[in-house]
Amino acid sequence: MDDLTTCVLTPRVSTEGYDPLGVGVHRASTIVFEDAATYAARGKRGPDGYSYGLYGSPTTRTLEAKLSALEGAARTFLLPSGQAANAVALLAFLTAGDHLLLADTVYPPVRDMALSDLLRMGVAVEFFDPVSLEDLESKMTPQTRVVWVESPGSTTMEVMDLPRAAAIAHAGGALLGVDNTWATPLNLKPIALGADIVTEGLTKYVSGHSDVLMGSLSLRDTGAAEAVRALMGRMGIGVSSDDAALVLRGSETLGVRLRHSGRVALEFARRLQGRPQLARVLHPALEEDPGHALFSRDFLGTSGVFSVVFQPDVAARLPAALDALELFAIGASWGGTRSLVAPMPVSDYRSATVWREAEPVLRLSVGLEAEDELWADVERFLAALENATRREAAR
Ligand SMILES: *Cc1c(COP(=O)(O)O)cnc(C)c1O
Secondary structure (H helix, E strand, C coil), rough: HHHHHHHCCCCCCCCCCCCCCCCCCCCCCCCCCHHHHHHCCCCHCCCCCCHHHCCCEEEEEEEEEEEEHHHCCCEEEEEECCCHHHHHHHHHCCCCEEEEEEECCCHHHHHHHHHHHHCCCCCCEECCCEEEEEEEHHHHHCEEEEEEEEEECCCCCCCCCHHHHHHHHHCCCCCEECCCCHHHHCCCCCCCCCCCCEECCCCCCCCCCCCCCCCCEEEEEEHHHHHHHHHHHHCCCCCCCEEEEEEEEEEEHHHHHHHHHHHHHHHHHHHCCCCCCEEEEECCCCCCCCCCCHHHHHHCCCEEEEEECCCHHHHHHHHHHHHCCCCCCEECCCCCCEEEEEECCHHHHCEEEEEECCEEEEECCCCCHHHHHHHHHHHHHHHHHHHHHHHHHHC
16 A cells, blocks of 8 residues: 555554543544445434534543433533523524523523524513512413523522422423523432423533533433434534543542532631621522522532622722632633632623612632632632722721
8 A cells, every 4th residue: 555545544453452431532523434325324323323523423422421311311412612502402492483581590691692693583582580480470471482591590599499480381381491500410400300401511510620611402302302403413513522521521520529619618608698798698508598498409419609799888899809819710600620709790681680789799619729728818808808998988
C-alpha cells in the first residue's frame, strides 16, 4: 500500500481484554457502513443505532443512559447547553395557536425566548405565580399545551407543589416541563412527581468543574422521543464526545460534591439569618422558609446555591462590598468547585407577581474550598458592607 494511503487509513487494532472503567471518547462526524444497502437503510437503525456523528456516539449515549437512569426517564437527549435544552423542549411541543404557561420564576433566558421567539411564532405566552396553583388553574385554557416551571425558582427560590401542578396541567391536556438544574436528578425526581419533560443544565453541578457547557432533555415516555430527536436533527443540534466525556467524569463525583456543598451552604444560610444587614435568607431547606414543607416532602437533599435579600439601604452598597471577597469569585453560572457570588436583578423578570424587596439579590454558590476560610470571606464581605453603609450615613 502506498504510504499516502496508509496515512489515511486507520489500522484496526484489537480491543479484546481492554476493559476500562470509563467510556472511550469516540470522535466522529462520518460513520461508515459495510455496504451500500446498509448505508441506504441507516435511517432504520432506530434510536439506539448510529448513522452520523450529530445523532450520537457511544460516549454521548453512555451519558444519556446514566441520566435516564437517574431521572427515571424513558429517553434523554444531550444539547449544547442547559438553555438549549429548555429552548428545544419548548419548540418541540408548541405550535402556533398554542398557549404556554410559565412560572414567574423561570430562568430568565426561558422568559426571553418565550416572549421573543415563541410569541413571534404565534404561541400565546402567560405567566403564573408559582406559589399559587389557584393562579395556574385559573389561567389554563383549552389551548394550553405546556406548563413550564422551575422549583425552587431562579434566584428567589420559591418551591412549587409539583404533583399538584402536574395534576392541573394533565387535567387540561397539557404537559408539565420542569427545569431541574438547581436540584439535579439526585435531589429531585420531577418525573416521579408527575413531570413529562425534565431539563438539566449539566454545565452546573453534574459536570461540576466550570469547564464545559451542556444540557439534557429527558422524557417520561418514549411517545414524543422520535419527534424531539427529529427536531434536533433538523436544527443540527448535538454535542461532542469530548464534552460528554468531561460531563461523564464530573458526574462520578456529583453525589459527594453536592452533599458537601449542600451541607456547608445550609450552615452558612443559618448563620446569615438574623444578621442585621439582611432582610431575608432565601433557602428552602431552612425551617423558616415558606417553601420548607413542600421542600421536605418532595426533595431528597439540598444543593449549595441560595440567595440573600438585603435591607433596602444596604443593597445599594453591595457592589463595593463584593470587591472585598477574596475566595468567592464574582461570576455567572454555579455548581463548580469554586464558590461564586452573583448580584441578581429580580423585578425585571417578574410579570405575574411583584417583587417588593431590595435589589440586587445576592446569589451564593458554595464550592469545595475549606469551610472556615470560606466563612471568613463571608465575614470580610459583611464587614465591608457595614463599613460602606456607615461611611454613607456619616456623609
Ligand atoms: C444555568 C441555568 C440553566 C442553563 O444552563 P446553561 O448550560 O448555562 O445554558 C438553565 N436553567 C437554570 C435554572 C439555570 O440556573
